[in-house]
Amino acid sequence: MSTLAIANQYAKALLESISQPGSGATSEEALTQLEQFDSLLKSSHDLHTILLSPAVAHAQKQKVLGRLAELLGLHGFVRNFLFVVTRHRRLNLLGEIRERYQALLDETLGLLRARVSTAAPLTPEQMTALEAALSQVTGKQMRCGYEVDDTLVGGLAVRVGSTMYDGSVRGQLDSLRRRLTSEA
Structure with missing residues (x-):
């Protein structure tokens, strides 16, 4: 499966979950938070290394993600989405996922x-x-x-x-x- 197809699947899943009634967040807020996190990930070599390294245990990655989500004020859906993406070793595709999410959101709106x-x-x-x-x-x-x-x-x-x-x-x-x- 191509990286674009994978990114599209993740983006679609996030948009569908955020769009559910009672999610507590708007689709635009989720996009802003994804952009924030993606920017942080790209700007910090150490963070990038820790979160993308197969040598670092998943539990450690979740602790780091949880702390970052708290500091950035990420919505629970976005935090959990990042947990899933990290668990499936797709965090390297976060930029493409964000772009596809934005395209799907734009299409919806x-x-x-x-x-x-x-x-x-x-x-x-x-x-x-x-x-x-x-x-x-x-x-x-x-x-x-x-x-x-x-x-x-x-x-x-x-x-x-x-x-x-x-x-x-x-x-x-x-x-x-x-x-x-x-x-x-």
Whole structure:
């Protein structure tokens, strides 16, 4: 089974359990907590080594996870999910599980995520206008992540899934160059 399929199974199981009435947590809170834990795991070499090492007993890993869950204020469902993932030696897939969880949650909520690269930082008004325009084009509510790309001369480039909307000066120049060379 591929790592994507495994990550998808875990993400789906977490989303289904969190979505149950009376779980006490929202799906968005679980996502935030997964991101928090994943970030901590990636930033601490020692923690990464302890939790992923087959030489460390599972009981020790659970103690460490339990203490971290308490310190981070993780919901019981998220804590127990991390216990299961660790027990099945899938903690190395936590990043992929989090990404699949986010994709499944977005699908459930009818959201699309976009990655926006700009030549200069956008104002909040520009971000709102861009998200409204993208929502109109896609027919879905948008959540955008923004980054400044120093290689762009001006304008912006937006990636929604596998679709790229390139309104950058560089993109326009490349398009012009292709048209000119194909006509010559």
